[in-house]
Amino acid sequence: MSDQKKTKRRDFIFTASYTLGAVGVGTAVWPLIDQMNPDASVKALSSTEVDLSSVQPGQSITVLWRGKPVFIKRRTEEEIAKAKQVDLKELKHPEKDEDRAKNPEWLVMLGICTHLGCVPLGNKGEYGGWFCPCHGSHYDTSGRIRKGPAPTNLEIPKYEFVDNNTIKIG
Amino acid sequence: MSDQNYTPKSKLGKWFNDRLPLLTLRAHLTDYPTPKNLNYWWTFGAILTFFLIAQIITGIILAMHYIAHADLAFESVEHIMRNVNYGWLIRYFHANGSSMFFLAVYIHIFRSLYYGSHKSPREVIWVIGMIIYFLMMCTAFMGYVLPWGQMSFWAATVITNLFSAVPLVGESITNWLWGGFAVGSPTLTRFYSLHYLFPFLIFGLVILHIWALHIPGNNNPIGIDVKQPSKDTVPFHPYIVLKDLFALLVFLLLFAFFVFYSPNLLGHPDNYIEANPLVTPNHIVPEWYLLPFYAILRSIPNKLLGVIAMFASIFVLVILPWLDTSKVRSAIFRPLYKQFFWFLVADVIILGYMGAMPAEGIYLLVARVATGYYFVHFLIILPILGYKEKTLDIPLSITDPILENSTNQSLAKEQINKK
Numbered sequence: 001m002s003d004q005k006k007t008k009r010r011d012f013i014f015t016a017s018y019t020l021g022a023v024g025v026g027t028a029v030w031p032l033i034d035q036m037n038p039d040a041s042v043k044a045l046s047s048t049e050v051d052l053s054s055v056q057p058g059q060s061i062t063v064l065w066r067g068k069p070v071f072i073k074r075r076t077e078e079e080i081a082k083a084k085q086v087d088l089k090e091l092k093h094p095e096k097d098e099d100r101a102k103n104p105e106w107l108v109m110l111g112i113c114t115h116l117g118c119v120p121l122g123n124k125g126e127y128g129g130w131f132c133p134c135h136g137s138h139y140d141t142s143g144r145i146r147k148g149p150a151p152t153n154l155e156i157p158k159y160e161f162v163d164n165n166t167i168k169i170g
Numbered sequence: 171m172s173d174q175n176y177t178p179k180s181k182l183g184k185w186f187n188d189r190l191p192l193l194t195l196r197a198h199l200t201d202y203p204t205p206k207n208l209n210y211w212w213t214f215g216a217i218l219t220f221f222l223i224a225q226i227i228t229g230i231i232l233a234m235h236y237i238a239h240a241d242l243a244f245e246s247v248e249h250i251m252r253n254v255n256y257g258w259l260i261r262y263f264h265a266n267g268s269s270m271f272f273l274a275v276y277i278h279i280f281r282s283l284y285y286g287s288h289k290s291p292r293e294v295i296w297v298i299g300m301i302i303y304f305l306m307m308c309t310a311f312m313g314y315v316l317p318w319g320q321m322s323f324w325a326a327t328v329i330t331n332l333f334s335a336v337p338l339v340g341e342s343i344t345n346w347l348w349g350g351f352a353v354g355s356p357t358l359t360r361f362y363s364l365h366y367l368f369p370f371l372i373f374g375l376v377i378l379h380i381w382a383l384h385i386p387g388n389n390n391p392i393g394i395d396v397k398q399p400s401k402d403t404v405p406f407h408p409y410i411v412l413k414d415l416f417a418l419l420v421f422l423l424l425f426a427f428f429v430f431y432s433p434n435l436l437g438h439p440d441n442y443i444e445a446n447p448l449v450t451p452n453h454i455v456p457e458w459y460l461l462p463f464y465a466i467l468r469s470i471p472n473k474l475l476g477v478i479a480m481f482a483s484i485f486v487l488v489i490l491p492w493l494d495t496s497k498v499r500s501a502i503f504r505p506l507y508k509q510f511f512w513f514l515v516a517d518v519i520i521l522g523y524m525g526a527m528p529a530e531g532i533y534l535l536v537a538r539v540a541t542g543y544y545f546v547h548f549l550i551i552l553p554i555l556g557y558k559e560k561t562l563d564i565p566l567s568i569t570d571p572i573l574e575n576s577t578n579q580s581l582a583k584e585q586i587n588k589k
Contacts (some may be wrong), residue, residue: 067352117331
């Protein structure tokens with residue numbers, strides 16, 4: 001028996017079989033893990049169309065898209081002006097209002113607090129926008145985080161105006 | 171164990187035991203030598219075993235009537251409450267049983283902290299115990315989601331969103347946990363599956379916990395090793411068995427009060443409103459037994475750091491045997507540790523209270539101080555105390571202070587001198 005560490009044919013066989021074994025186990029386990037990801041029927045519900053004709057200025061409606069609430073707010077002139085006035089340097093997550101609302105009258109965003117997922121309340125909070133009751137995050141009239149534990153602004157989903165009165169989310 | 175060579179008396183028993191030596195384990199429930207100075211704080215192990223088994227039995231029964239589907243879950247729980255024979259009793263037993271389970275486990279854990287049961291040579295018992303505790307919290311959380319009320323839904327949302335704090339892959343993890351883009355039916359069914367599985371994992375770990383306990387034997391209030399088994403110990407049966415049974419009966423009185431007189435006292439009225447993904451209740455609170463950790467989570471203004479702090483607060487408990495450097499186990503002989511122990515108890519109760527209050531103003535400030543102190547206790551005070559503290563004299567044996575009517579060696583000597 002030699003004490004020297006020498007790579008032998010047998011070491012190669014061991015390493016090769018462990019590697020192959022690991023790949024095999026990984027392949028076998030992946031379906032067991034992936035089954036928990038969103039399934040085809042969940043993914044199929046990827047877009048929602050909403051009729052906006054009855055929404056008055058200052059009013060906000062909440063619709064469900066992929067199981068998540070989406071806020072569609074028809075902003076007043078005053079609210080738009082307020083959102084545009086803000087100096088970007090004051091913001092925790094700097095974004096221009098123009099980039100958040102393609103059509104400044106309509107603000108469309110996920111009604112999910114970016115902290116831990118509660119639904120913020122409208123027309124509340126210190127910045128006249130939204131306020132999350134769970135852990136006290138304040139959002140402004142552009143849905144940007146101004147105060148509290150949430151790390152980012154309210155998320156803007158993909159959406160487009162199909163015609164003047166209809167919006168397609170997703 | 172003294173009884174390695176045990177052979178059953180009956181012929182059938184002997185026949186069976188030769189093939190599977192299961193009956194040899196009998197000695198662990200009968201002759202197992204137990205320190206004779208164990209007090210009533212040591213009865214909570216038996217109380218916990220009772221509640222684990224009771225929760226499993228009532229849970230299996232509830233599963234016969236419950237339907238895990240977002241459209242039907244809430245109604246099926248009401249069906250259990252109104253239509254199923256004794257359904258109200260079994261559900262209230264299960265729901266309040268979890269509270270009693272946690273009450274007992276907190277007493278059990280604090281008893282270990284006070285008498286140093288987590289220290290060498292019992293570290294493995296402690297670590298297994300902490301894994302059990304963590305699984306208990308997971309199980310309780312998932313069980314709370316099943317009735318699919320407003321609190322269920324939003325508790326599930328907030329807790330699963332903790333994982334969204336993970337950099338880069340956070341969103342993928344939450345979508346994977348949910349089986350969708352928000353908490354929904356797929357989330358409910360998987361929580362149900364795991365809620366059914368975990369108690370059996372806990373049961374297996376409890377067996378390991380007791381196995382590990384039976385290697386060094388029980389710690390005891392004065393925290394010294396058994397010197398002479400014949401003098402210092404009594405057999406588990408009947409002494410400890412009957413004491414445990416008596417304590418269990420007393421504890422069950424408290425349980426009966428909750429089940430029969432105020433079954434919803436520990437719950438939240440909002441959970442009698444069906445889950446609604448469009449409206450968050452004004453004030454979300456977890457069940458009382460998770461409040462201290464919730465307070466730690468909220469007291470940190472950064473999302474990721476808050477989540478890290480919450481998990482760290484459990485992790486420091488796991489590594490406690492290596493943070494507590496004192497060689498003396500029992501707080502009876504550690505005058506300073508005894509005080510810090512009570513500070514910790516107060517700190518955890520304060521954290522629990524703050525977790526139930528809105529996270530603003532004075533509450534937030536107090537929660538931050540209490541969170542800080544929690545970590546200071548484990549990471550700074552305990553390691554230093556082991557070196558700095560002047561401990562009292564330790565008795566020579568378990569029997570010694572009992573005979574001299576004092577727990578303290580120097581006092582005992584004085585008494586001898588007086589005579």
